[in-house]
Amino acid sequence: MNPITHFALSWLISDSTCNNKRDRILVTVSGIIPDLDGLIVIADMARGDSTYPLYNKYHHILSHNLSFCIFTGLIVYFLSQMSLRTMFLSMMVFHLHLFCDVIGARGPDGYQWPIPYLNPFSSAMHLKVGWQWGLTSWQNFLISIILITYIFYRTKKYGRSPMEFFGENINRAFINTVSSWGTPKQ
Numbered sequence: 001m002n003p004i005t006h007f008a009l010s011w012l013i014s015d016s017t018c019n020n021k022r023d024r025i026l027v028t029v030s031g032i033i034p035d036l037d038g039l040i041v042i043a044d045m046a047r048g049d050s051t052y053p054l055y056n057k058y059h060h061i062l063s064h065n066l067s068f069c070i071f072t073g074l075i076v077y078f079l080s081q082m083s084l085r086t087m088f089l090s091m092m093v094f095h096l097h098l099f100c101d102v103i104g105a106r107g108p109d110g111y112q113w114p115i116p117y118l119n120p121f122s123s124a125m126h127l128k129v130g131w132q133w134g135l136t137s138w139q140n141f142l143i144s145i146i147l148i149t150y151i152f153y154r155t156k157k158y159g160r161s162p163m164e165f166f167g168e169n170i171n172r173a174f175i176n177t178v179s180s181w182g183t184p185k186q
Contacts, residue, residue, distance in 0.1 A: 001100040001140050006032045008147035009100070010093045011162040015154060021164055023086045026076045028162070031093035033072055034101075037062035064101065065119040069094045104133040104140045152178055 010031025014024040040062075041055040062068070073091040080086035098115050105113045114128035133139045155161040155178045163174040 001104045001143070002135065003032055003035050005140065005144045005147060006035065006097050006100065007162070008144065008151055009096065012147060012150060012154065013093055013096070014089065015160055017089055018086065023080055023083065025165060026080055026086060027089045027093055030072050030076055030090035031097050034064045034068065034094060034097045037064065060101065060113045061116055061119060064098060064115050066117055067120060098127065102127050102129060102132070104135070104137065106132040106134045108134065108136070156181065
């Protein structure tokens, strides 16, 4: 799935389970951090190589695995002031990211991006399914629309939004805008 969908899903889970901004941010970031290995595409672009050899070699390899999940969980544990609950939520959304990639990240060339779950210690377990949806499939599009719609609903109902990542002024403007939807003008 695409990073926006991972972000939306992770934020919705963190908003439903975390009672403070710091933990919501830590849990949400944990749900998108596996895609850190996708940033290798910048090196390909800098080299002017439009076949993206580094991206194709390393995406889903470096940070889409149990080792990186444990590392992320430990960092979250300490940044959340030693909260086992926040660490558990962080590792849960990390695994949700992996699950979503297993079912919905097939490339346009048909490549299924298997998840090397035990990397770098073992290459014995690669997670994949034979029916994986394409990254641009209607299923992924529908899931994204549902998640974004639910974000608007939660923003209007609870007065919190994922815009808290970008500063209080942006967050407040977004909340005020969404809260005004459906309200009669006076």
